[in-house]
Amino acid sequence: xxxxxxxxxxxxxxxxxxxxxxxxxxxxxxxxxxxxxxxxxxxxxxxxxxxxxxxxxxxxxxxxxxxxxxxxxxxxxxxxxxxxxxxxxxxxxxxxxxxxxxxxxxxxxxxxxxxxxxxxxxxxxxxxxxxxxxxxxxxxxxxxxxxxxxxxxxxxxxxxxxxxxxxxxxxxxxxxxxxxxxxxxxxxxxxxxxxxxxxxx
Numbered sequence: 001x002x003x004x005x006x007x008x009x010x011x012x013x014x015x016x017x018x019x020x021x022x023x024x025x026x027x028x029x030x031x032x033x034x035x036x037x038x039x040x041x042x043x044x045x046x047x048x049x050x051x052x053x054x055x056x057x058x059x060x061x062x063x064x065x066x067x068x069x070x071x072x073x074x075x076x077x078x079x080x081x082x083x084x085x086x087x088x089x090x091x092x093x094x095x096x097x098x099x100x101x102x103x104x105x106x107x108x109x110x111x112x113x114x115x116x117x118x119x120x121x122x123x124x125x126x127x128x129x130x131x132x133x134x135x136x137x138x139x140x141x142x143x144x145x146x147x148x149x150x151x152x153x154x155x156x157x158x159x160x161x162x163x164x165x166x167x168x169x170x171x172x173x174x175x176x177x178x179x180x181x182x183x184x185x186x187x188x189x190x191x192x193x194x195x196x197x198x199x200x201x
Contacts, residue, residue: 029041030042059159062155063077065155066152069151070144070145070147071144072144075111076115078101079097079108080115080120080121080145082097082100083097083112083135083137084137092135093135094109094112094135097135112135115141119141120137120140120144121135121136121137121138121141122135122137123135124136
């Protein structure tokens with residue numbers, strides 16, 4: 001091959017490489033906080049977000065598996081066991097569960113009515129404030145959770161077996177912080193959507 005041809009091939013190869021680099025770096029940053037851009041890119045941030053998504057998909061599968069083991073849907077199981085554990089600290093009502101799970105009261109009311117029809121939850125009207133309804137697990141509901149527990153412990157031990165005590169405590173704090181930040185992000189997103197759609201005066 002002549003020197004001219006070699007030079008042409010090298011130039012074309014160099015241009016392709018530069019074009020490839022440009023293509024790889026052409027996506028805009030998805031976050032701007034300096035502390036989350038360790039090397040000036042958002043690759044670590046994207047990895048974190050996608051890993052959270054991947055873990056939650058697996059955790060949802062585990063949750064649904066727990067529920068299926070006792071003949072319930074995933075969200076029914078979650079609300080049932082939440083009522084049980086919250087009840088250890090005092091009276092439980094729809095708002096208590098809604099605040100605990102960060103869900104709407106209307107949704108909790110719908111699911112607890114379903115659990116009531118299955119004989120797993122009982123609703124008791126307050127004798128002073130008749131608008132106030134107390135929720136409690138029935139003996140049938142407790143029996144289901146007792147039957148689930150050995151299977152549940154085995155699966156949960158594996159799912160979270162990679163965490164040390166210190167990591168578990170740190171993760172719990174981080175998740176609570178992320179939920180609070182997530183609430184603010186959702187509120188901001190909804191507000192910006194109303195502006196875009198011209199709903200704000």
